[in-house]
Amino acid sequence: MTTIRSASKSPTQLGLAAALGTILACVAIPAAASAGSYTVYKCYGDISRDAGDPELVGWANGRYTVVNQCGPGDAFHRLSVQNNGDGAEIAGHQGSFTIAAPAGTLISAVYFQSNLQNANGHFAQVLAARPGSEHVLRQGTTGGDLGYATTYVGGLAHTHLQIRVKCFSANCAAAGANAHAYVRNIALELRDDSRPGIGGPGIRRNGWQRGDQSLSALAADDGAGVAAFEAVVNGTRIAQAGVGCNGEIPPATRNLKPCAGQPGLSLRLDTTRAPFRNGRNIIDLRAADFARNVTSRKFSVPIDNARPVADFDNAQNPEDPELIRAKVSDRHSGVAGAAMSFRAIGTNKWQPLDTKLVDGYAEARVDSLSQPAAEYEFRVIVFDVAGNAGGTGRRANGEPMRLMFPLRGAVKLGAHLNRGGSKAQVVRYGTKAKVKGTLLDAYGSPIVGANVTVVEHFGRGALVRERQTNAITDEKGKYRVRIPKGPSRDAEAFFGGTPKFAPAQRAAGTFSVRSGATFKTSRKRVPEGKAVRFHGRIRHGGARIPNGGKLVELQVRVKSGRWDTIGEAFRTNENGRYKRRYRFGRHYARDTRFRFRLKVKRESKWPYKRTNTPQRKVVVKAG
DSSP, X not given: OXXXXXXXXXXXXXTOSGGGSOOGGGSOOOSOOOOEEEEEEEXXXXXXXXXTOTTSEEEESSSEEEEEEOSTTOSSOEEEEXXXXXXXXXXXXXXXXXXXXXXXXXXXXXXXXXXXXXXXXEEEEEEEEETTEEEEEEEOEESSOOOOEEEEEOSOOBSEEEEEEEEOSSEEOOOGGGSXXXXXXXXXXXXXXXXXXXXXXXXXXXXXXXXXXXXXXXXXXXXXXXXEEEEEETTEEEEEOOOBSTTOOTTEESXXXXXXXXXXXXXXXXXXXTTOOSEEEEEEEEEEETTOOEEEEEEEEEEOOSOOEEEEOSSOBTTBTTEEEEEEEOSSSOEEEEEEEEEETTOOOOEEEOEEEETTEEEEEOOGGGSOSSEEEEEEEEEETTSOEEEESBBTTSOBOEEESOOSBOEEEOOEETTTTOSEEEEOTTOOEEEEEEEEETTSOBOTTOEEEEEEEEOTTBXXXXXXXXXXXXXXXXXXXXXXXXXXXXEEEEEOOOSSBOOEEEEEEEEEEBOEEOOEESOXXXXXXXXXXXXXXXXXXXXXXXXXXXXXEEEEEOTTSOEEESSOOEEOOTTSEEEEEEEOOSOOSSOEEEEEEEEEOOOTTOOSBOEEOOOEEEEEEOO
16 A cells, blocks of 8 residues: 655544544634634545435546445445446546535645556546646556555645546547546545634624613634634623534534534523623624634623612701702713602602702702792602613611701891882982882891892883892891882882892882973963963973873963863873963953963873973963
């Protein structure tokens, strides 16, 4: 027996025993590996005996017989190619068995036992082939049968192994079994340089996660196929996909592509259980092909299943008792929001508060003055970024968070007009005034530096409906506001409150302002039968003249002392100016003196009180 070698390997170095393999299905895949190879056995002892193996492709185009005699009951246990002896054969015809390396692999070494015999121009050969090239590994001899020879050839990079008997002469005479190729115990080392691919959506990784999550992925390999696919979390394997390797053990197999299909993982993960932990988690999807190439796809997933915590302050700030605060924290994903609410003790309905996060605290304000006086309880619910919720109804010292309403202190606000504390004044047109008062707390102590607003409410016809003037209380709690001149109005003082004190308001009084008007005559003495002209204007500071003019009356005083209206009431122009002409009769026996005045009447859209002008004297000279 002759052995041909092109590399320093023994036949057993191809992995002749299954015990040389590692059962990937039972152990974790290493995190990293280099490109590998695997060994395929064909017609090999008791390892591979299959007379119907579809990967052993027999073919003939002439007078040749190809027979797979590798079946378990076949005594020959060989692949047989020989001339059938039926007649001469022409050049190029052949019979052969071909073994093709699967896509993504190459034949790197081959071991086989062969009995090759040439006769009558028929040559028996075992060769490695690739597109455009053939490399003869073993060729038959001419003469007697020399029996089986062992061959090992390494350093190959070919796609096919072929066993053939071929006519190389112009006319090959029939040789029968004298021209044959018998081959058995074939071991192919296939080099697989590609790693498996891993695809699929994986796990949701947008931000912090909690609770149940889904994990899905697929693995594929163009060469030997995926032999193992697993998911590892923080170094612990949590799942392994089923693979289609027909129970074969790397690196030895009876099949050219031992593993078929694309194994997948579709898992429901409970992140509250180990090996998951709060914080960053490393998920490693690992796939290994039959050639022991490994792909590792790692990604980080932040997990938070812990609830955030909160505690109300142990006491209220006496300067700001309506500010409700709770310290909030979350160890992992961080606090995302908080919601406070309150209710009266003994009731069921919680009332929400507008809650904000400020420097590690949840803060809200409660308007205790808008609620009935009673005891109230509070709670806070805190949410973290991952969606966990925690809450409390207690202070940091463990006591229930309860408060008695109202929380802000009551005040005593005084307000009056400037003259002797009066509440009503009637003043002349153009008169200025003052509003005074004090601001004290419930115990009579002055509230210093507080803002008090005096609001004037004007009636219809005024240019403005409201005017505000601010004052600051002094060290005795006193304030003073000058009221500018203007129409009639009601005045009140308003204290808007502070975080410590409740707001208050008090009516200061009513300023009733008389109308202002001028009244003039064209002359003081007039002959009988002649006329005198009365003229003037209605003053309207801070007010508008009513549409159509201001209604007035020209009056004269009669002997009884009563004032009678001359003619009918009339209206001024739009600017408040007026003119009125009056002619005296010719029946006077002596000079007569008359007293005249203008009466400014009250109207609904006039913000001043009625008034009478000073009287004017006119003497009528008798003729």
